[in-house]
Amino acid sequence: MGKDYIYESPDGGKTVYKRELGSGERTLIKESAKSTYLIEYRNIDGSTDSVEIDTDDIAWTLDQYSRNRSIAEYTLVKKI
Secondary structure, eight states: OOOOEEEEOTTTTSSEEEEETTOOOEEEEEOOOOEEEEEEEEETTSOEEEEEEEESOHHHHHHHHTTTSOEEEEEEEEEO
16 A cells, blocks of 8 residues: 655645655745836836736736825836
8 A cells, every 4th residue: 555645735735745644844846937027017107117016927017016006007017
C-alpha cells in the first residue's frame, strides 16, 4: 500500500502543497505565477499617476486598488 497524502491550498488553488498523512512537513507542488504590471490611471480631479504591481489576478487587483482611491479611469494596464 502506498503513502496517503493530504493536498492543501491556502489561496484557492493557486499554490498547492502536499503532505503525508500525519506529518506537518509539506512539499510545494504548484506555485502561483505572478506577473508585473505597469498601471497608469487618471484620478477624478484630473491628476495622473502610475504604479507597478505584482499579481496573479489583474482584474481583482485593479478592483482592490481602486477601492480607496478616486480613480476615474485606468489609461494603461501593461504586463512588463
